[in-house]
Amino acid sequence: MTYSTFWVFIIIMMCVDVQDVYEAEKEKVLRGERLVLTTLGFDLNIHHPYKPLVAATKKFKKFKVATNTLAEVAWKFVNDG
Numbered sequence: 001m002t003y004s005t006f007w008v009f010i011i012i013m014m015c016v017d018v019q020d021v022y023e024a025e026k027e028k029v030l031r032g033e034r035l036v037l038t039t040l041g042f043d044l045n046i047h048h049p050y051k052p053l054v055a056a057t058k059k060f061k062k063f064k065v066a067t068n069t070l071a072e073v074a075w076k077f078v079n080d081g
Contacts, residue, residue: 049078 037044057071 053078 034044053071053074057074060070
């Protein structure tokens, strides 16, 4: 890089908000990664069962079931997949 090119680069960098450039490039990378993953057949929409599991164990309180034990077993089952 020559001396004059360096100063042109510095002036441009002072005019451009570096954070905006970073965010734009980050979005490009993320879109590219998503494209590659979907092309390879990865399912990017994962539904986690934890919220429905907690809601179900709360419903069992009505039946006076040992909810702590039930919740622990169910949680371990969900985690092991």
